[in-house]
Amino acid sequence: MKQFLIVLLYICMAAAFYMSSGSVWAGEVDVLVEKLVEKGILTPAEAAKILRETKEEVTKQTKEGKFSPVLPEWVQKTKLTGDFRLRYQWTDRDEKNERHRARFRARLGIETQVADDIKFMFGLASGTGDPRSTNQTFGGSNEKKDVNIDYAAVEYTPKRCVNNKEIGIKLTGGKFKNPLFTLSQVIWDTDITPEGAAGEFTYDLSRNFGLFATVGALVLEENSQDTSDPFMWVIQPGFDWKINYATNLKWAVGYYGIDNVEGGELKYSSGTNSRIKDKKSGKNVYQYDFDAITATALLGVKEPFGLVRYASLFGEYLNNLDPSHNNQAFLVGFNFGYEKVKESNEWQFTLDYRRLERDSVLDILPDSDFYEGETDAKGPHASFVYGLKKNVNFTLNYFHGERIHGPARPEHVMQTDLNFKF
Numbered sequence: 001m002k003q004f005l006i007v008l009l010y011i012c013m014a015a016a017f018y019m020s021s022g023s024v025w026a027g028e029v030d031v032l033v034e035k036l037v038e039k040g041i042l043t044p045a046e047a048a049k050i051l052r053e054t055k056e057e058v059t060k061q062t063k064e065g066k067f068s069p070v071l072p073e074w075v076q077k078t079k080l081t082g083d084f085r086l087r088y089q090w091t092d093r094d095e096k097n098e099r100h101r102a103r104f105r106a107r108l109g110i111e112t113q114v115a116d117d118i119k120f121m122f123g124l125a126s127g128t129g130d131p132r133s134t135n136q137t138f139g140g141s142n143e144k145k146d147v148n149i150d151y152a153a154v155e156y157t158p159k160r161c162v163n164n165k166e167i168g169i170k171l172t173g174g175k176f177k178n179p180l181f182t183l184s185q186v187i188w189d190t191d192i193t194p195e196g197a198a199g200e201f202t203y204d205l206s207r208n209f210g211l212f213a214t215v216g217a218l219v220l221e222e223n224s225q226d227t228s229d230p231f232m233w234v235i236q237p238g239f240d241w242k243i244n245y246a247t248n249l250k251w252a253v254g255y256y257g258i259d260n261v262e263g264g265e266l267k268y269s270s271g272t273n274s275r276i277k278d279k280k281s282g283k284n285v286y287q288y289d290f291d292a293i294t295a296t297a298l299l300g301v302k303e304p305f306g307l308v309r310y311a312s313l314f315g316e317y318l319n320n321l322d323p324s325h326n327n328q329a330f331l332v333g334f335n336f337g338y339e340k341v342k343e344s345n346e347w348q349f350t351l352d353y354r355r356l357e358r359d360s361v362l363d364i365l366p367d368s369d370f371y372e373g374e375t376d377a378k379g380p381h382a383s384f385v386y387g388l389k390k391n392v393n394f395t396l397n398y399f400h401g402e403r404i405h406g407p408a409r410p411e412h413v414m415q416t417d418l419n420f421k422f
Helices: 002-019 022-038 044-063
Strands: 078-093 097-115 118-126 147-156 159-162 165-175 195-204 209-219 231-242 247-259 275-277 284-286 292-302 310-320 328-337 347-356 377-389 392-403 411-421
Touching (some): 022 044, 097 147
Antiparallel strands (some): 078 411, 118 147, 231 247, 292 310, 310 328, 328 347, 347 377, 377 392, 392 411
């Protein structure tokens, strides 16, 4: 009977450990053991031994990171992230279509370590389901707003070595955040979360020079009555070079292979790529595929001439190999201030200029804030970010876009944002 009570005591102590804070655990267990000694169930020596062994095991497990006195192990391995944005947006297109909107964006994500080399990621975001926007506009007589699955994926990071140097490997499957090195939204709107599988690889040749490559097999559309589904595969190798203590150059080239788009349709198209009429269906379908080569570069400098904390020059270029004209896109720009705005009084100013010819980029992909996500457009963009508090900033964006061919139809967009991150 006495042995049974001792075992039961250990179980109760373990339960108290997992369910209570460290201070509560220590106090309640000590009181429990003292009562058992008073009742004559345990001797003082046995009580001291139980307390000592239990506390030693707790200390050991905590140091190994297996659990803490407050939370069970699986909770400790789960990370919660999110952000919230309030926005006022003014749009004026062709000097006659003026619009004022109050909008918000809310995102919430979790990451949990399933095993040492396997992570599960899941995120929710506001929006209507449009892959290029997570905004919700105030209105609709206070109607309830939609929340969608933003991403849901599994990430596998095995360890591999070559010549005693570790190769960084990250394999991801599902619906995930864009893994490609891209500095602008000419090719990819930042709200897009691709679907399929991707692999990321890194290898450091020296302390200052490393190679990387990203490959992806991405699904664009699934047709129940057609096995020739629109599909994208991409490969992007590059390097990251720390030229000196203050200067860094990151550069990459890429190839996009896009199959089964020519002669078909895609949901959420902005309708600005070249179309032809399909003889069978009578529908206007894509005239070209969009196999393309890309180049991306970022040159960053810390404290240039002692004037600001950070400055950079960046650029991105794309050439669609299928059509012979109206097939190029590029963006060039610079920024200065702080590299990232995280704390109060930190700031950053960015200015860039972009040009997207009609059939350069598949018209389901570019930045939806610039000329409503259409191609055959050009113009500048300016942005200013100022930190109000830690993880709270104010952002001002201005876009000016106009048509490359035909009437200019200029569009002005002004956005003022309050961003909250956690």
